[in-house]
Amino acid sequence: MIFMQALPGFRDFLPEDYAKRNYIFACWREVARRYGFVEWEGPPLESTELYKKKSGAEIVDQLFNFTDKGEREVALRPELTPTLARVVAAHERQFKKPLKWFSLGQFFRYEKQQRGRLREHFQLNCDIIGESDLAADIELVALCIDVLRAFGFTEKDFVVRISDREFWTDFLHEKNVPAERWDELLQAIDKFGREPREKTAEKLGDLAEPVFATLKSGGKSQKLSKLLDALRGRGLADFVAIDIGIVRGLAYYTGIVFEVFDRAGKFRAIAGGGRYDNLVAQLSNGTVSMPALGFAMGDVVLGELINEIPLAREAMEKAITNDAKIDIYIVIAKEERRADALKQIQHLRDAGYRVDYPLTSEKVGKQFQTAEQLGARVAVLFGDEWPQLKIKDMTTGEQQLVTKDNFTTRIESILR
């Protein structure tokens, strides 16, 4: 029964799952807008070339790609940044700088799925384009922290590990390492801690000792200190840690880079990002050059962390329950009153209330049970009392008789 289930790594969103997704999206939007970011979106399908050339060779193996009917090599987007760079290069003159853009979109990878890692997921992307000052990096990290705080997470739940690629490129420059070896060495440093020390040492060769020494001492830079001070000024210092071991796999990063992890170390990275000052120029063949930076946060790991942290979980459940509730359930106790009920239902819905009723004849007890399950705050009974109606406050259980002409004002007072 292969047709009974979604393709591996793809999800069906049943109403309950979709409510969670909507909750996550709502928080993402809310906080991004709080920071003055505007929403945009690009196409989910792009030329494979866009990723092949500019994103670092290692990403290509994992693309969900194919040849379309026009013989074009295309790929479902694995990330937004190349698209953003492309779009900005093409349209940047229309916008005042810096651009502060965010996007909620679905992204794809062709790889074996595991927990926290599917073939499809949704991401919040927040980017600032056209500002090279460190103030933009600070703002971006602050935004990332505040997004997570909006879900109810505290400094006890997650940490933003911040590093600076320039710290390492300066280091390599100092050691007279030719620039063409930098990517490879940065990759090796990135993997430190995830693979055996000897393996990293082998890759680094002569540089192994100084690199290990630097990692051990923690490394320092004026830029990182300044960034930390600024976050401290905002009261966000407890959420971050300088960790020069963070390099990030993608080749296009050029400056500050950061990754967000749960404090317990149970999950994969919750979010990650950094500065990519050369990417716009690369993708536009040098016609447009703009500094840029951004981060992405996925819905899968975030969802797992929400489930893990009671405070966040309760906040989500409360929001979802409230959002699912209807205002009024219409009980049709006598089928002769159905037409009258429907007339009133239409009025109530026009007035903006969430109203439901039984489509076919049902026992009254059953109807009240449905009203309860749907979270209705008011039940209105159409029956022998007509032209009066019985209004029941579902919270208190109190009932009252009102005439059909002024029952909406009664309902309003209960719902208020």
Place this chain on the structure above:
RNA sequence: GUGGCCGUAGCUCAAUGGUAGAGCCCCAGAUUGUGGUUCUGGUUGUUGCGGGUUCAAGUCCCGUCGGCCACCCCA
């Protein structure tokens, strides 16, 4: 892509190689028009799928598909 573990009702899980079960959910009732609690009854399976061993397979073997974990990689 490589390796290990797993796959039983819609969900969570039982069942020494010997007749497939429980709880939850869902549905219907507990006399005529009132929910959250309770009680009674009911539906649901080619034990993922296909082969093989055996008198007999949910159980053992092989393949396949799917899931989990590690590697890989990380947006």
